[in-house]
Amino acid sequence: MLITSRETRRWVLPKGNPIRGLASHEAAAHEAFEEAGISGIPCPTSLGQYAYLKRRRNGQVKRATVSLFPLAVTDQADEWPEQDERETQWFGLSEAAAAVDEPDLSRLIADFRAPRRPTGRRERLLSWARRQGEELPMLRWFQALMPKQGRFFDQFEDHATTLVAGADALARLLQGGADVAIHVKEIYDQEHKADDITRDVLQDVRRILITPFDRTAITGLIASMDDAIDQMNGTAKAITLYELGSFEPQMRDMSGIIVEAARVTSEVVPLLRSIGDNATRILELTARLVQLEGHADEIHDAGLKALFKTAASDGKSMDFIVGREIYSHLERVVDRFEDVANEIQGLVLDHA
Numbered sequence: 090m091l092i093t094s095r096e097t098r099r100w101v102l103p104k105g106n107p108i109r110g111l112a113s114h115e116a117a118a119h120e121a122f123e124e125a126g127i128s129g130i131p132c133p134t135s136l137g138q139y140a141y142l143k144r145r146r147n148g149q150v151k152r153a154t155v156s157l158f159p160l161a162v163t164d165q166a167d168e169w170p171e172q173d174e175r176e177t178q179w180f181g182l183s184e185a186a187a188a189v190d191e192p193d194l195s196r197l198i199a200d201f202r203a204p205r206r207p208t209g210r211r212e213r214l215l216s217w218a219r220r221q222g223e224e225l226p227m228l229r230w231f232q233a234l235m236p237k238q239g240r241f242f243d244q245f246e247d248h249a250t251t252l253v254a255g256a257d258a259l260a261r262l263l264q265g266g267a268d269v270a271i272h273v274k275e276i277y278d279q280e281h282k283a284d285d286i287t288r289d290v291l292q293d294v295r296r297i298l299i300t301p302f303d304r305t306a307i308t309g310l311i312a313s314m315d316d317a318i319d320q321m322n323g324t325a326k327a328i329t330l331y332e333l334g335s336f337e338p339q340m341r342d343m344s345g346i347i348v349e350a351a352r353v354t355s356e357v358v359p360l361l362r363s364i365g366d367n368a369t370r371i372l373e374l375t376a377r378l379v380q381l382e383g384h385a386d387e388i389h390d391a392g393l394k395a396l397f398k399t400a401a402s403d404g405k406s407m408d409f410i411v412g413r414e415i416y417s418h419l420e421r422v423v424d425r426f427e428d429v430a431n432e433i434q435g436l437v438l439d440h441a
Contacts, residue, residue: 091188092175098176130341135156136157159349159352186198205253252318253355287312313429321422354426386420
């Protein structure tokens with residue numbers, strides 16, 4: 090989403106000055122609504138920074154440094170405060186990178202990758218056909234001509250899509266509201282899809298003659314990915330068990346980190362098809378996952394401390410016990426994404 094600046098009418102990202110009382114990512118989300126009418130789930134860990142020369146109304150020029158935060162958009166309003174002052178437009182990533190003037194901003198946009206979404210009907214039919222190959226003679230004959238290296242890369246990427254969908258549903262769940270049951274079911278469904286994929290991987294590891302990586306590396310990677318979606322499902326179950334409908338700001342921040350971690354995972358997994366060529370980018374992305382986990386630990390500790398103080402002052406110890414369990418589940422989700430990063434870094438060391 091790009092908007093035009095008020096004076097020069099050049100394409101820029103929605104942005105603004107820091108806002109007292111709001112964290113940087115919250116201020117960024119506020120400006121995104123004010124200037125473009127979009128709302129969603131912000132990640133509190135920035136993607137990076139860029140600098141530009143900002144011209145003030147008195148004619149003076151000042152160098153400004155901007156921190157950029159990813160925001161998973163859930164809605165665009167029909168009306169918003171600056172609707173009549175700017176143009177707004179959705180761009181493809183490459184087109185957006187070319188449309189902005191600042192080189193560092195262009196690079197940040199160009200390096201970003203949208204998460205891979207669940208496959209459509211055609212892809213599901215092809216996947217079904219591959220599974221039926223053992224039963225249908227015609228398909229068995231066709232598959233006999235194909236290399237006997239399994240479908241591990243496809244399976245990793247399919248599993249990554251369940252992480253993206255599950256993380257999105259978890260973040261929406263933690264926004265509260267009336268659709269709790271819908272989001273819980275979506276996480277449950279994605280967890281079952283992930284289990285099916287994991288089962289297929291483990292079967293292929295046993296029966297395929299040639300594998301692209303060491304068998305323990307394959308099982309380690311798919312297990313860590315599956316643990317992440319399992320922990321999301323565990324979070325949803327706990328929320329259902331305690332009938333929670335509202336959540337602490339730090340819980341929502343952790344869910345934003347989980348959405349970003351799933352997006353990064355969906356970007357890095359396809360790069361495993363050519364580790365040697367993609368080693369540098371793979372290590373950049375896995376470092377991002379480790380960075381997200383470290384920031385999530387800080388948010389977890391701050392949230393738990395605030396929750397304890399509130400519960401102690403109000404005399405509601407049960408609120409602290411319940412909240413601590415939700416925080417614990419969310420922390421374990423992010424920890425599992427760090428495990429994914431560690432598994433992939435090991436593959437790079439062994440194969441690049």
